[in-house]
Amino acid sequence: MNLTDYGFLPQMYSTDAEGTYARVIAVHKGHYSLFTEYGECSAKLKAGVYFNNCTEEFPTTGDFVEIQYNTKGESLIIKTLKRKSKFARNDSSGHGIAYAKTIKDQTVAANFDFVFIMQSLNHDMNRKRLERYLALSWQSGALPVVVLTKTDLIEDYSATLALVKQVAIGVDVHAISAKTGYGLEGLADYLKKGKTVVFLGSSGVGKSSLVNALAGKVVMSVQEIRENDSKGRHTTTHRQLVRLESGVMVIDTPGMRELGMWNVSEGLDESFSDVKSFLGRCKFSDCRHENEPGCIIRMEIENGGIALERWESYLTLKKEAAFVDDKAAYLREKDHQHVTMKVWERQKKKDARNNNRH
């Protein structure tokens, strides 16, 4: 097997490369598991390249790296190749070198083609979380796909499916069961040789179970969810890239607890295309969509053109994206938005009461 079997493309070769190439299959404390032309090996970062105020980005699972291969011991990683997609908690662009040092290890998966956003039909389905995942996935540069799991536990999930399709605009939605194999053939389009798919979702939704079902054997460990509150047990503890016999690569991730404060500013355009299509059409170009005359957004919310909860989700995620850039500005804005939303809601209730009286 060679590195092209792990997704390496000829255009990634550089004539001035100082070493050989590898793909990161897992990140551990202090060292990395890599796949190389010579098979799997362990490696660490070259200090003079990655530390001491150097700006080279720390590698993450899925990254292609340049290494000095060592036949006798740990190899040395000397360069992180440019990523085609990534999940990043923050974006280092625009920040100085000193700051970059503290945030350059914030990328948690890289170089994937598809993101499977996984929620379980029996317990985990949550619209707001789905919106967050969708924005994050669009932002990553890969294509999101929604995978609803555990169909075998639910008799009729048609209402959930309809809701998800409403939120996941322009995104394929699949319902599957890793237990019975239901719906797995519908995923074939994404599971092609040389492609990489990353699985995202809360603990216990069945990410590792799906990896095993696709592999046809146990490659990831799976644990019963907790009986008292149906929560997962955070069984998968680090991100791992697994190559299946079909040639597709899967990055299984631990259920992410801290999905809140990720930079999703660019992903919002795609995931909220329904809301976005009305933006910029108000009478005033600097309309804040509060009480201004000629506000198209408010008008569409009144008329049902935009669902109020979609608008609120959009505002929430937009504010969080702003937070990533500027904490202070975020707090001021949050206060202001909160107050005006409350005033607006109170006014609506008052109007409704008045209307009922007449």
Ligand SMILES: Nc1nc2c(ncn2[C@@H]2O[C@H](COP(=O)(O)OP(=O)(O)OP(=O)(O)O)[C@@H](O)[C@H]2O)c(=O)[nH]1
């Ligand atoms: N009935 C049923 N149970 C499933 C299915 N898929 C997964 N499970 C069960 O759900 C529980 C959690 O599955 P995992 O695959 O460990 O979940 P995970 O998303 O990898 O969880 P973390 O690694 O903690 O993030 C296990 O008890 C699985 O057997 C399914 O399709 N049907």
Ligand SMILES: [Mg+2]
């Ligand atoms: Mg798991």
